[in-house]
Amino acid sequence: MRFQGKTILVTGAAGGIGRNITTAFEAEGARIAVTDLDTKGIEAEVAFDGDLTDRVFCDALPQMVKDKMGSLDIVINNAGITRDNLVLRMKQSEWEDVIQANLTAAFKLSQACVKAMIRRRWGRIINISSIVGRIGNAGQANYAASKAGVTGMTKALAAEVASRNITVNCVAPGFIVTPMTDVLEDSQKEALLSAIPVGRLGEPEDVAACVSFLASTEAAYITGQTVHVNGGMAMI
Ligand code: NAP
Secondary structure: OOOOOOEEEEEOOOOHHHHHHHHHHHHOOOEEEEEEOOOOOOOOOEEEEOOOOOHHHHHHHHHHHHHHHOOOOEEEEOOOOOOOEOHHHOOHHHHHHHHHHHHHHHHHHHHHHHHHHHHHOOEEEEEEOOOHHHHOOOOEHHHHHHHHHHHHHHHHHHHHHHHHOEEEEEEEEOOEOOHHHHOOOHHHHHHHHHOOOOOOOEOHHHHHHHHHHHHOHHHOOOOOOEEEEOOOOOOO
């Protein structure tokens, strides 16, 4: 019960990875707040439907959680989208939508929650980036840029708040079985498998286990880092 007495907010909680993160923290005693475009069917003490690219919603969210639950100790910036296309064909809107949802929203929410964490002298922010932010991927210039941006933002914020017992880290999944990767063709999945030494795609639980470790008190000396959860696909 490592998270007894702690309150956590998980974004994108209706998705494959978000649901598992929520379950993992609940199992260890955390009080759970979730947000997603549609939170129907998610088990949580409080749930907020909303679009994180709406800056007013993003700014207001930490206070909404505190009003309902008394505090906000751990924030997981997990919501994310893909709008894949080759650079030659990529529309401005495909670029902007991905940067807004994956990078700007994570920045805005981190900015909105960090002040209260500084006051309380404790906090954990964990951003879900991606292997693609480190090694790139054809057809994902927007997504790769957004996820690489998240790792840079993580390091800068980590340096700013480290002295207040707040850690800020990234978890970078490889290819995980979720609705986001269900769209891949079987031939694409087979090609991927041959590049993963562990010999399987990742499960959301693999990511959730890493997130909960980074949120724990045992990880107090780890900040500004990116932990790769990719079955050895890239040994970085
Ligand atoms: P997922 O199943 O598609 O879940 C993402 C969730 O975020 C969805 O419920 C989605 O809602 C929500 N969301 C998207 N835009 C939002 C917005 N503007 N405001 C609020 N909620 C929003 O994807 P996942 O695989 O669990 O991915 C979770 C995170 O892991 C993402 O950041 C993703 O980039 C990252 N990741 C995933 C993989 C993978 O292999 N699956 C690999 C590396 C990194 P809707 O479904 O309604 O759009």
